[in-house]
Amino acid sequence: MNISLLSHEFALAGVAFLIFILDLFGAGKKTTGRVFTFSMLAMLVYVILSRKDGVMLNGAYAADGISWFAKIVFLSGAFLTGMLSVDTLKLSDKRAGAYYFLLASSTLGMMFLASSKELITLYVSLELATISLYALAAIYREEALSLEAGIKYLILGAVSSGILLYGLSLIYGMTGTTYLDRILFYTSANGFQPVFVLAVIMVILGIGFKLSMVPMHVWTPDVYQGSPTPVTAFISVASKAAGFIFAIRLLSYTLIKAGFVWEPILAILALLTMTIGNLIAIPQKNIKRLLAYSTISQAGFLLVGFIGAPVIGVSSVLFYLLAYTVTNIAAFGVVAVFEKSTGSNEIDDYAGLAQTQPVMALTLMVALLSLAGIPPLVGFAGKVYLFYAAMEKGYLWLVIAGALNSTISLYYYLLILKRMYIWDKSKTSTLPKVHVPAMVTAALIICCTAMLVLGIMPGFVIDITNAAAEGMFRP
Secondary structure, X not given: OOHHHHHHHHHHHXXXXXHHHHHHOOOOHHHHHHHHHHHHHHXXXXXXXXXXXXXXXXXXXXXXXXXXXXXHHHHHHHHHHHHHHHXXXXXXXXXXXXXXXXXXXXXXXXXXXXXXXXXXXXHHHHHHHHHHHHHHHOOOOOOHHHHHHHHHHHHHHHHHHHHHHHHHHHHHHHHOOOEHHHHHHHHHHHOOOOHHHHXXXXXXXXXXXXXOOOOOOOOHHHHHHHOXXXXXXXXXXXXXXXXXXXXXXXHHHHOHHHHHHHHHHHHHHHHHHHHHHHHHHOOXXXXXXXXXXXXXXXXXXXXXXXXXXXXXXXXXXXXXXXXXXXXXXXXXXXXXXHHHHHOOOEHHHHOOHHHHOHHHHHHHHHHHHHHHOOXXXXXXXXXXXXXXXXXXXXXXXXXXXXXXXXHXXXXXXXXXXXXXXXXXXXXXXXXXXXXXXXHHHXXXXXXXXXXXXXXXXXXXXXXXXXXXXXXXXXX
């Protein structure tokens, strides 16, 4: 057994242990936060420079292009979340260690998930990643909204896990194996049995919770609003990325022969997810709730690419996950520092922000325009690639619906920009001036640079995601 394939996971487990030791010896929250953040940066560089390929545990664990790229996305999300957390988190020194330990544990679960090629390890990894998020959502236990967010997230997450587990057990019952390669071989040799329809629907509903996909999206606005803003940022990017990697392993690869069942279902759900998310976002007055509905609509866009041609579809989803990570972290970074300084998340209170904090307003504008898909930002390149993948599979009607929904999303993003750049702050708000800490400034610079560079020159990353997708389908 080539144990070196687990070196990335061992290294991250070491970081989690280091956080535990620091907490044990009473290190302050700033020290713990900085250690976590720079450890995540070191982990990110280590993973980028040390790609590994191979299988172990009888094929239950695989290091391949998909897992390598997914780990880069997860660690990028954890690193940027750490940068946001150091100066914006309202936690005592006693609970800071638990916060960063849970962040590391959740990231570790996602990294195991990315390499899992067996149903039980996939499910356990997904739960390790998600259970930590339930606790993180409720970490402001003195605040009713945070407790409510944690309880809702836990209850609805438990229901969705039950549905997913039942779907997976049906697949095991029909095929007699939990290994993805053997399930694919079974369905190729024996055809598709009717009971698979029920299993596939249950799997889609179970994964749909992680993706904030309609109709499993109802938890999203309340959890996003009640959770600490850095946690919201992490949930919005890393949790969604983990859900899509799970879906890629299970649907795009293992159940590819059942595509005629899940593709039409996901196409309809993509349309509903985009449209419902966008329409409900329009009247929102709280920016965290607006970004929550924006996240729901972005899940719909990702589903458009997901049902596309196999290699291009997987490649486009991987590329968009990276683009979405840097974009959403930038948006929530601005929201986090604004909330820390003013105590407000009301969109009206952003009036005149361009006059008092022009760089911060510019950052939020870049992030929102990227989410809307405006060139030359990475959101534009990502959506074009997603739509191209769907076009290759013949889903022209869905591409047209996606383009219309991009226009709708631009409308409510522009409402925020209107308040920041046109409204006079002196007539609407007396809130204190916003202070932007150095670590948050650095995180926003990294995100904005990535949005511009990946938007202007997406080819390099697309080549990597394309090679990773081809590797997954190679016999």
